[in-house]
Amino acid sequence: MPTVTMTVNGKKVSGEVEARTLLVQFLRENLHLTGTHVGCDTSQCGACVVHVNGDSAKSCTMLAVQADGADVVTIEGLANGDELHPMQAAFKEHHGLQCGFCTPGMVMSAVDLVKKNPKATEHEIREWLEGNICRCTGYHNIVKAIQHAQQTM
Structure with missing residues (x-):
C-alpha cells in the first residue's frame, strides 16, 4: 500500500492507504478529523470541502494519494485555539x-x-x-454571514 505524507492543519502526518482511499476517508478514518463530512459521495453537496494548497477542494472526489505532499486545512484547522476564525464567528452570529x-x-x-x-x-x-447544498436555511443567513465576514477577514 502507498504511504501518503501531507501537512494537515499545520502538522505533518503520514499513513498507509489503499490507492483508492479518498482524502475524506483519510481525514476522518486515519486522522480522526470528523469535522469534514461525507454527504453525498458524489461531489454534489460540498459538505466535504477542505483546502488543499490554499484552494477549496471536495475531498470526497480526491484521492488521498493526490494530496501527497500537500498542505491540507480542514474545518478543525481554521480556529486559532479557542478563538473562532472570523468566518466561523460570522456563521454563529448570523445564524x-x-x-x-x-x-x-x-x-x-x-x-x-x-x-x-x-x-x-x-x-x-x-x-x-x-x-454547496444546505437543506435547512434557504441560504439567506449563510450569505449574510459571508458578507459580514468579508468585512472582518
Missing part, C-alpha cells in the same frame, strides 16, 4: 446554520471565496456556493 451538517463545507468554501474575492457581491456569493 448561518441549522442542523450544521453542511456548515463545515460552507465555511471552508466561503473562506476561499473571500480570499479570492474579498468584495464579492451577494450574487457572486450565491454563485460561489452553488456547489
Whole structure:
C-alpha cells in the first residue's frame, strides 16, 4: 500500500492507504478529523470541502494519494485555539446554520471565496456556493454571514 505524507492543519502526518482511499476517508478514518463530512459521495453537496494548497477542494472526489505532499486545512484547522476564525464567528452570529451538517463545507468554501474575492457581491456569493447544498436555511443567513465576514477577514 502507498504511504501518503501531507501537512494537515499545520502538522505533518503520514499513513498507509489503499490507492483508492479518498482524502475524506483519510481525514476522518486515519486522522480522526470528523469535522469534514461525507454527504453525498458524489461531489454534489460540498459538505466535504477542505483546502488543499490554499484552494477549496471536495475531498470526497480526491484521492488521498493526490494530496501527497500537500498542505491540507480542514474545518478543525481554521480556529486559532479557542478563538473562532472570523468566518466561523460570522456563521454563529448570523445564524448561518441549522442542523450544521453542511456548515463545515460552507465555511471552508466561503473562506476561499473571500480570499479570492474579498468584495464579492451577494450574487457572486450565491454563485460561489452553488456547489454547496444546505437543506435547512434557504441560504439567506449563510450569505449574510459571508458578507459580514468579508468585512472582518
